[in-house]
Amino acid sequence: MQPFIQPPSGDLEARSPWSVMDEAKEVLIGKSSAPIRGDIIVPGSKSLTNRALIMAALAEGTTRIEGLLRSDDSYWCIQSLKQLGIAVKVEGDTAMVEGCGSKWPHVSGEIYVGAAGTVARFLPAALAASMEGFWTLTGSKRMSERPIGPLLKALEEQGAGLTYGGAERCLPFTLQAHGLKGGNVTLPGSTSSQFISGLLLAAPYAAEPLVLHIEGEVVQREYVEMTLEMMLTFGISPEVSSDGSVIAVPKGTYRAQDIQLEPDVSTCGYFWSLAALTGGRIRTVGIHADSTRQPDIMLLGVLERMGCTVIKGNGFVEVQGPERLEGGFELSMRECSDQTLTVAALAPFASGPISLKDVAHIRHHECDRIAVICTELRKLGLTVKEAEDGLTVYPGVPAPALLDSHDDHRMAMSLSLIGMMSGDIRISNPGCVSKTCPDYFDRLIGLGLDVQMR
Numbered sequence: 001m002q003p004f005i006q007p008p009s010g011d012l013e014a015r016s017p018w019s020v021m022d023e024a025k026e027v028l029i030g031k032s033s034a035p036i037r038g039d040i041i042v043p044g045s046k047s048l049t050n051r052a053l054i055m056a057a058l059a060e061g062t063t064r065i066e067g068l069l070r071s072d073d074s075y076w077c078i079q080s081l082k083q084l085g086i087a088v089k090v091e092g093d094t095a096m097v098e099g100c101g102s103k104w105p106h107v108s109g110e111i112y113v114g115a116a117g118t119v120a121r122f123l124p125a126a127l128a129a130s131m132e133g134f135w136t137l138t139g140s141k142r143m144s145e146r147p148i149g150p151l152l153k154a155l156e157e158q159g160a161g162l163t164y165g166g167a168e169r170c171l172p173f174t175l176q177a178h179g180l181k182g183g184n185v186t187l188p189g190s191t192s193s194q195f196i197s198g199l200l201l202a203a204p205y206a207a208e209p210l211v212l213h214i215e216g217e218v219v220q221r222e223y224v225e226m227t228l229e230m231m232l233t234f235g236i237s238p239e240v241s242s243d244g245s246v247i248a249v250p251k252g253t254y255r256a257q258d259i260q261l262e263p264d265v266s267t268c269g270y271f272w273s274l275a276a277l278t279g280g281r282i283r284t285v286g287i288h289a290d291s292t293r294q295p296d297i298m299l300l301g302v303l304e305r306m307g308c309t310v311i312k313g314n315g316f317v318e319v320q321g322p323e324r325l326e327g328g329f330e331l332s333m334r335e336c337s338d339q340t341l342t343v344a345a346l347a348p349f350a351s352g353p354i355s356l357k358d359v360a361h362i363r364h365h366e367c368d369r370i371a372v373i374c375t376e377l378r379k380l381g382l383t384v385k386e387a388e389d390g391l392t393v394y395p396g397v398p399a400p401a402l403l404d405s406h407d408d409h410r411m412a413m414s415l416s417l418i419g420m421m422s423g424d425i426r427i428s429n430p431g432c433v434s435k436t437c438p439d440y441f442d443r444l445i446g447l448g449l450d451v452q453m454r
């Protein structure tokens, strides 16, 4: 075990005022001696929050959003909209957004998107849809490395002028808006579903109806469905071909709404896992498992396969952990790939190896998630086999270690699960949880876990 506390690391500029633990250099989670039990209400979905904010900004009229997530990703979304001259008033988890009908009040300026993939990929088309404007988009160091090229290429073809401050077709860039032409546009589905969602969000404002042709299978297709569903809520009905590869978006204007957002199912995954690992019981309130569009609900199927009992109630989901988790199988995580790290953290405690596949794209997330989870699990003395599109984790007993979150909220939250099972595990730079769940560690304390910040 390394004796020294590491200096603070990570891209602290990307932390927002809604982050609560920037000072923490590391977290130590004590071994849990009892099954974890509790009922919790998880904050709003990041994906729903940022879609709702951007559609509300593009709409005509004032939208009321309830159940908003207050985290770095939504903070940078709101700040970006404010930079564009949109009035956004936030009280608790309610936001009032004055829409601009795609005529952004501030026609120039610099917009910082933090580390939020949803803001970096959802805003450019919404900017390009305006008839005038000249904006520079910048983001965290990692966001400047993450792919966005296919979306920017499509926007250039649609009429936007783009110049690059660093590498070609990456952040930072300056976008000159001339409106979107519409007509046929092609985007690949294999790197990120966010390119498709980003173009769809702005598509109703194109000069001609826009027809999006998707090349190849979409990683996490359900996020595209989530976008289409919210477009419908705001009054626009795209038509999808029977094989899903062509989406025709009619011209129109979003109409302001009063909407209530669901809790973040991706965040629920860590809490369900606490129950799964300890033979406990966690009920997350506010989730309708059968109707949610959040793809990480599919983690419930994985937990059942691992021997958990899952109760899908009316407005809640409850997970009860077994005596011992089952392993010895292979899973495609393509459709709920944000949970790959969660399952990798559960796997050492299962009865047999678990192989996770079809997630090559997560190498382009907050860090190279496949390489990094393998590195961190190996530091614990565990056996892991890395593949191009996933990994296999073997059962084992984790040894004490100092682990690195790699400034990735999902790494920090997943590694905390191992910490709780093993004790003597420290995680450096834990403050990155603020990307989606700023009070994550306080919530663990609330469930009776021994969590020390240093």
Ligand SMILES: O=C(O)C1=C[C@@H](OP(=O)(O)O)[C@@H](O)[C@H](O)C1
Binding pocket: 046, 047, 048, 117, 118, 191, 192, 193, 194, 197, 219, 220, 223, 337, 338, 361
């Ligand atoms: O549209 C969204 O809200 C998201 C899409 C997914 O991204 P990719 O399709 O880029 O993997 C997911 O990983 C991310 O957390 C949220």
Ligand SMILES: C=C(OP(=O)(O)O)C(=O)O
Binding pocket: 115, 116, 117, 118, 338, 365, 366, 410, 436
């Ligand atoms: C991939 C993620 O985020 P982003 O929206 O930045 O892509 C994530 O939250 O796991």
